[in-house]
Amino acid sequence: MKTAPGATPKIPEEILKKLVARLECPQGFSSYGQIVEWLEQEFHLQVKYKTIYRLVRYQLKATLKVPRPVSKEQNEEAVSLFKKTFL
Numbered sequence: 001m002k003t004a005p006g007a008t009p010k011i012p013e014e015i016l017k018k019l020v021a022r023l024e025c026p027q028g029f030s031s032y033g034q035i036v037e038w039l040e041q042e043f044h045l046q047v048k049y050k051t052i053y054r055l056v057r058y059q060l061k062a063t064l065k066v067p068r069p070v071s072k073e074q075n076e077e078a079v080s081l082f083k084k085t086f087l
Contacts, residue, residue: 010051015043020060028065032056 011019019035022028029035032053039045039052056062 010047011039011045011055015039015045018042019056020062023056023060023062026065030064030066032064 009016019039022038029038032049035052035056036047036049039047056064
């Protein structure tokens, strides 16, 4: 049986391995736009934001290294008390 070859990947396998390694390191990326810029600067590869989002989020199942936002007006004593008494 013959099978269709399908579309060629937008990101070559060697670059994909480097991207996975960069996503696993503690610094990682803070946004998908930053990944697009990194690919363009390092490998001269122009890839759409949507393609990177789909690849990283759904195929690689990776997460970006962005802390959750915290209010500046939050009382630190109340937070520590909550953490102590929560469990």
